[in-house]
Amino acid sequence: MSDLVQFLRERLDYEEGIARWAESDSAEWYAASADDEPCNSQRAQVISGKDARITGDTDAGYADHVAFYDPARAFRRVALMRALLDTYAEVADMDTPNTEFEFANGRAIGLGVAVRQLAAEYSHLPEFKPEWAPGFCA
Template sequence: MDLVEFLRARLDKDERIARACSGTPWKATPSGTVSTDTDEPAQVATVDNDAYAEHISRHNPSRALDEVTARRQILDEYEKQSWILGQGHRTPELEAAQAVRETVLRLLALPYAFHPAYQEEWRPLASP
């Protein structure tokens, strides 16, 4: 499995989980609960304090789906540019831009470093 395949698999799972949750916005209430923002709200979670509730509500399924979409677009652009480079359209500028894109993919993979399929060689290189 390469880095792009790894990221696509993680994004597929993130999408499945987000779609399985409520499709309505979530909101935090002063009582430390998170509920769906509908005419008949459903409680999502009860937490110890308002900060936790706010954090949970901000990371609702809708936001997760938006993040999946954005990250897939980054992967698509990386693959498109890899294909162009593979066709022999190489310039120092194009290769430098692709190196930046690869760094971005490595950074996108960091939140999944706990996953058993994550490979340490994908870890971003330390800045000099």
Template sequence: MGGAGVPPPGDRTPVQAPRRPGREERRERRERGGHGGVNRMWRWIAPRPVHQNAPRIECRDPSAQGSGIHMGGNADMVAFVRARLADEEHVALAAGGDRWRCPADVPGEVHDRTGGVAFTVRGRGFDQHIALQNPARTLERIETNRVMLGEYVEVADLDTDRPAEDFRSGRAVGLGFAVRQLAAEYAGHPDYQARWLPRFIQ
């Protein structure tokens, strides 16, 4: 006789192939850390009961209003970063949003794409530095940061001082560290708050 799941000798009954997990099932496995995920060992966190009259935390980020996404105490930080990126975008567009270059035959001059002189800077290699930080490059960096910020918004409510030990919480903390570093670039702005400093966990 065959063992469990093994047909006896001489049995010609077709054996059904293992079912391939669907897209949703594979996504759930990744979030739990299974099947090659980041956290192979995970523990299930029982949901905490919420009183029906408990106040709901509203997201104050205008870009997320109406999306069903609630970021808890991180909404102000996300709104701050979005506003600073919008400020930089406005400046870059006002400067033409184009790429600049420094012709080798005219040191100190910074030219735009049309060949016109954007401005002239003499000495200390300022021209090369300014040309590198051209408006087009600034706009590309802003777009990249917005993509990262959008990923963080999806899990920002899990970015807490004492996160759970599951995949989504780990993702939230990792993205949160990057967003906090991004916010720290604008630490000189009067709206920046010290509580947004990156968390360094041993």
């Protein structure tokens, strides 16, 4: 499973790099009314915490989506995934797809299920191996 750990670490490094590139003076973004538009209109823009425009005037739903996935959220997500991945890496050599497990393998199997669920987000990439697919879908 060390291939899976390395695969996920590379994805997280990539995502963190994108977020760092997109980060402005303030990583907190919010959707605001578009210029010359009343509040609650269908048009909006995304603004950083330092009042820098991230998007031009756009669809309000799109602006909400962009603001929701701001760099600060990406950093929190990457940190959470890295913490889980680091915990799994400690016991990855005991992981097995066999659900008939001994108690000593229980932690590894439980973490393996969680890590494979995380990896499923990247199943569209050519580097993703079929054996990394989770046994169930959320």
